[in-house]
Every structure is written in C-alpha cells, then in structure tokens.
Amino acid sequence: MLAAGSLASVLTACGSEDRPVRLSGGTFTERLPADRARGERLAAEGMDLLRSADSLRVDVEMTADSTEDGPGGRHQEVALHLDRNSNCTGTFDAGPGQRGDLIMIAGGAAYIRFTDESLETIREMAQARGPAVAARVEERIALVKGKYLKVPAGDGSSGRPMMPGAQCDLDEMLGKLDDAGDDGFEGQIQARPATYRYGKHVIPLVEPKADGALETNAIYVAAEGKPYITAFSLEENGKRMTMRMSDYGKPVEAHAPPAAQTIDASELGGGPAGADLFEV
Template sequence: AAPAEASASASGPSPDEPFAGLTGAEISERALKATTGARSLRMTGSVPDDESGGTIEIDLALDRRGDCAGTMGMDGQGKAELIKTGDTVYLKYDERFLRAQSKGEPQADTEALVSLLAGRWTSMSADGADAKEMAGFCDLDKLLEDAGGSGDDAPTKVTRGRATTVDGKPAFTLYETDGSTRNTVYVATEGKPYLLRFESGSKQEPGALSFTGYDEPVPAESPAGEVLDLDGLDGTSA
C-alpha cells in the first residue's frame, strides 16, 4: 500500500498550489457555498435562448431582494436597458432591438411600435405576464440554484485544472463533465472562493458568463423623468 500512496502523492497537487489537498468536487462544493452566500453580484456574458434558438447577451447586477439593473440583447441586434426595483420592471428599448423583435410583423405595426417605445423608459408590474420573463433574470436565488446544479442537472464528475487568472484575478480551473460535455469553471483563489467564470463546453448550448461585483450595492433605482406605463396600454408589448 505504501508505494501506491507515495505514487498518488507525487502525482497530486503540490502544497503551494491553490486548494492543495482538495479534490475537484470539494473545491466545487466550497465555491458553491461561497457563491450562494453572496448578497449580490454582477453577471456578464451570453447564454442560449431555448425559445428562439438564439443567444441572449447579458450585463446585469442583481441582489437577493430581486432588484437588478443592466442591459440585455439578442444575437447582437440592439439592446434593452432593464431595471427591476420592488414590484416594478422598467425597460428602455433601442430601435434596433425593437425592429429585430418585430421581424415578420406588418411594417405599419413595427413603425408604430418603434415610434411609441424606442428610447423611452417603460414600466410594467413584475407580476404581469409580459414582465415575468424579464423579471426572472433578476432572481438571484434561482440563478445560483441553476449554477449549483441538482438532481439530473448536477455534473457527473468534477476534476481539478490549474492556476490561472480571470480579468486579472487569481483563479483555479475546474472541469465539470456531464456525459460528453465538459464545462470549465473558474474559482477565485484569493478571498472567498467565489465563482468567477463559467464556460459551457456544449455545442448545442454554448455560452459563457463572468461573475463580479460580489456583495456590492445594485444601482436599481426608478428612472427619472417620463415613464410610459405599459400596463395601462392595451396590446402594447415589445
């Protein structure tokens, strides 16, 4: 048994390496615990949109209260500014975003929508049907639950990678294997072991998200000036 133990020790991580003595699964567990304990964070990157088959670009700061502020886009075709504070969702669409979302609609309807909404702040109840999808992106608890994986979503194997950096911050890579897909996770090695970045290895659902701004205040405030109440309009939705 002794030679085998010596061999395993020699091939394992050196004492100077981050998370020395911990398996990939143990590091992943620590990262999940730290990240799910965060009061707020900012996520930037892209994720697949199951409904359209396209890609959603995200830059959002969000907190445990469900408040958020940032921007969202679809396939590089314009952007929508998003703020959720309390029970209200505020959105401001640019013209390019509106035209892309109105593809296939009658030209007159598209022009009317652009004329009404482009560059204007709008508001909707977060509980309304039209706002629920957008408000869902502000649900930090759900986001972190999805990031952790559970049941069928949990990775089948987590292995150690190597020391690296993410946006100048010291990090350590982990490889999460689920069937034939291998995702890469970057964990902070200074301070709390927060999740810094996730890169999907799936060809069917590619995407990558960076996580910063842990426990920082989220600048979610109601827009100043005129705001168009979409709940008061019949049949108007982007």
C-alpha cells in the same frame, strides 16, 4: 435565472478529501490524488461563498449551433446585477428586436428600454407585413423610443418576452443550486494550474478525462484570496454557455427612471399591459 438549471447541474456541493473504504478485515481511508483533493476543496468553498451571496453580478452568454437554430446559430446574452430582494439592473440581448436595458425594483414593475437598433429591426419587420401593421408599429415606436417601458410584475404573456422575468431573483437562482443536493463529486473534479480566463487570474476545476484531453466544461475560482467562483463554462448537445460572476455583496443601485423618461405599457393597448406592443 437564465441557465440556472445548467448551473445547478454543474456546480454541486463537494465531499471530503478522505473517503472510507471497507474491505474484508477492516476499513482504511483512501486519499485522493492531490489535484483532485484540492479541486473538491476549492469547489466546496466556492459553492459556499456563492450560496451565501447577498448580491451578485452575472453575465450569461448562450450560443447554439446553426444545426438547431438556423444558419449562423443563435446567440443570447444577459448581464445583470441582482440581489435577494429582486432588485436588478442590466442589459439583455435575446436576438434581433430584443435588445435593451432593464431595471427592476424589489420584484415590482420592470422598466425596459429597447435599443434604437432593436426598434429599427422591429420597424423593418412591420414594414414587411404591409402598410397597416407598419403604421400601428410606427406609432408605438415613436412613443417608446429613448424611453423606458414600464411593465407590471409577472407580465410576459405574449410570444415575445417583454422582460427576463425570474432573472432578477437571486434567491431563485441560488435555490436551484441548493436543489442540486450534496452528493459530492466523488473525486471526479480536478484542480488545474492557475491561468487567466475572462480577464481574471483563476484556477480551473474540471472533470478529468481518461485520455488527458482538455475538458470544455469547467468551473473557475479566484486564484488569490477567497476562492470565489468567477465563471463556469458548459458545452452540451451543440449548445455552449458561459456564466461569469463578480461583485459579490456589492449593493444593487436600482432606481425608477424619471417620469418624463417612462411610458406605462398599459396605456398603449394591445393586450394585457401592452404585452404584444411590437408583435408583427
């Protein structure tokens, strides 16, 4: 899953509210401040709900500063509804020429439909490379415009990713959370007053700063009902990521497009399964 490693590093399992402290002469229980005890409890419950989800809707946005990725920086986004059987539907935006819709059924073939805007960008790039490249790419654009490109599972050997591969595997995503371990926050997470983030009423869970400054990295859990994790934000080394989660347990409706709207990538040539279909 896109950004799953960062998710695992931010969302780790939590400990209890009381901590035994041993001193010479005996042991007593140190109680955490109320906001930290509440923060640990909510984070633990939210993690349990997330780990047990059979399906989930995830929207991830990642932005890098211009200092690393050229003027204006780089923005990527993927929005998917996925389950533990590797069914998923959604959209992806990995930059110019790499935007479109995605369908995957039970971890098999993926169906990708590029937006008209992406195809136009690819056309312009090809034209800049000369008549021969432009003619080859123009022919392929004509074949796939408005249609789904069927790509076999596991493909993506070219430099331009044909599909967001492992992003459709909820088991893999949640497995990375399990790998984060159960070391706990050791009292270093704090529940803030309820507020609104990304259109939802939530309780922010943050790592408190000594100077009282607002923390940019936060976990957000639902303020009403069960404390489902609805989002988290992370900023590090000039990169910012927001991951929003919803529709816990809602079945994924993933169906193959009609044959008339599908073209098999293997029929187009240009490497394995047409992997370099639009390489310019």
